[in-house]
Amino acid sequence: MNELRLPCGRETRKLVWALFLGQVVSLLLALGSLASSLIADLGVDAPLSQSLFAYVLLAVVCGGIMLYRRQRLLVGFSIRILIQRIYHLICTRVCFHDNENRECDKDSVLFFQVPWYWYLLLGFVDVQGNYLFNKAYQYSSITSITLLDCFTIAWVIGLTRIFLGTRYSLWQVLGAAICVVGLGLVLLSDAGVAGGGGSRPLLGDVLVIGATFFYASSNVSEEFFVKKKDLVELIAMLGLFGAVVSICEICIFEIKSLESVAWSTEIILAGCGYTLTTFLFYLLMPLVMQLHGAALFNLSILTSDMWAVIFRIFFYHQKVDWLYFLSFATVAVGLVIYSTTGKDPDPVPVNGLDAQYQTINDEAENVDP
Numbered sequence: 001m002n003e004l005r006l007p008c009g010r011e012t013r014k015l016v017w018a019l020f021l022g023q024v025v026s027l028l029l030a031l032g033s034l035a036s037s038l039i040a041d042l043g044v045d046a047p048l049s050q051s052l053f054a055y056v057l058l059a060v061v062c063g064g065i066m067l068y069r070r071q072r073l074l075v076g077f078s079i080r081i082l083i084q085r086i087y088h089l090i091c092t093r094v095c096f097h098d099n100e101n102r103e104c105d106k107d108s109v110l111f112f113q114v115p116w117y118w119y120l121l122l123g124f125v126d127v128q129g130n131y132l133f134n135k136a137y138q139y140s141s142i143t144s145i146t147l148l149d150c151f152t153i154a155w156v157i158g159l160t161r162i163f164l165g166t167r168y169s170l171w172q173v174l175g176a177a178i179c180v181v182g183l184g185l186v187l188l189s190d191a192g193v194a195g196g197g198g199s200r201p202l203l204g205d206v207l208v209i210g211a212t213f214f215y216a217s218s219n220v221s222e223e224f225f226v227k228k229k230d231l232v233e234l235i236a237m238l239g240l241f242g243a244v245v246s247i248c249e250i251c252i253f254e255i256k257s258l259e260s261v262a263w264s265t266e267i268i269l270a271g272c273g274y275t276l277t278t279f280l281f282y283l284l285m286p287l288v289m290q291l292h293g294a295a296l297f298n299l300s301i302l303t304s305d306m307w308a309v310i311f312r313i314f315f316y317h318q319k320v321d322w323l324y325f326l327s328f329a330t331v332a333v334g335l336v337i338y339s340t341t342g343k344d345p346d347p348v349p350v351n352g353l354d355a356q357y358q359t360i361n362d363e364a365e366n367v368d369p
Contacts (some may be wrong), residue, residue, distance in 0.1 A: 031233035047134030053232025058239025123241030129214030139204030155216030175338030182330030
């Protein structure tokens with residue numbers, strides 16, 4: 001029988017920090033939704049182009065940090081290769097790493113912790129999730145989209161169980177279910193105030209279900225990478241390949257939409273706001289996953305709907321149903337139950353080093369004798 005178990009000491013501080021970052025990420029998500037809504041109100045229909053600039057910013061900032069951190073390693077490694085090749089006139093492709101002879105290849109020179117094609121796949125999956133989710137608003141109602149977006153949690157729990165071997169206690173499943181019930185209260189309120197609707201609701205629902213699967217796949221992949229590989233490299237490569245995929249799809253799907261946009265200061269400012277909030281969202285998201293996994297991350301961002309209530313009150317001066325506040329409390333209870341019970345999904349550090357530092361030498365440690 002599963003018992004309610006409260007963490008203490010270092011685990012408590014780690015949990016509180018994860019919950020705090022989760023709510024910051026949730027707020028950023030709500031701000032991004034607000035900016036995206038404003039862009040749509042201004043007559044712009046270009047979801048891929050909106051995400052493109054955030055991906056580019058991630059690639060530039062985190063890529064620069066990654067190159068700076070590894071500059072000395074790259075220079076020293078290149079000098080060793082040059083000396084070795086000059087010394088051996090027979091031009092054998094041998095290089096040194098931690099006083100060991102190993103075959104030299106491009107990956108060892110660049111110090112990529114994951115093959116580039118996995119990053120390309122991750123970027124593709126992430127872009128599809130953003131595209132389908134934003135596109136669904138053209139066909140279905142916000143209540144249906146919010147309801148189906150909760151399905152991301154089910155995908156994440158299932159995928160982490162299958163591919164990462166993560167086990168969830170009955171208490172954790174109960175906590176996740178309570179969070180979904182809390183969002184159900186928001187849907188009841190929306191149905192009473194705004195009603196349903198949508199031009200093609202079935203198509204919109206299918207798009208959201210597809211988006212939740214892509215989101216869950218991206219979240220689970222990132223959870224694996226941040227716990228096994230370099231965090232900075234992950235974000236930089238996600239930005240790089242996300243930008244590449246976005247540019248390719250923009251050329252296919254959004255050229256005509258961009259040509260028809262009547263650019264204005266309001267559109268540019270809204271686009272900058274969306275880019276900044278999305279950039280910070282992607283920057284903090286892997287940290288939450290590294291601390292407590294993809295499932296807690298997805299449960300935390302459910303409260304973005306409640307943050308949106310605050311925007312409705314203070315920015316749009318709209319009336320908010322009392323069920324919204326009951327929903328916020330219900331989601332909070334679910335988060336507490338989930339995060340204070342069951343297993344700790346974090347891997348045990350190797351040699352006392354954190355994941356983002358220990359993985360620089362993973363390749364050397366795993367060399368066959």
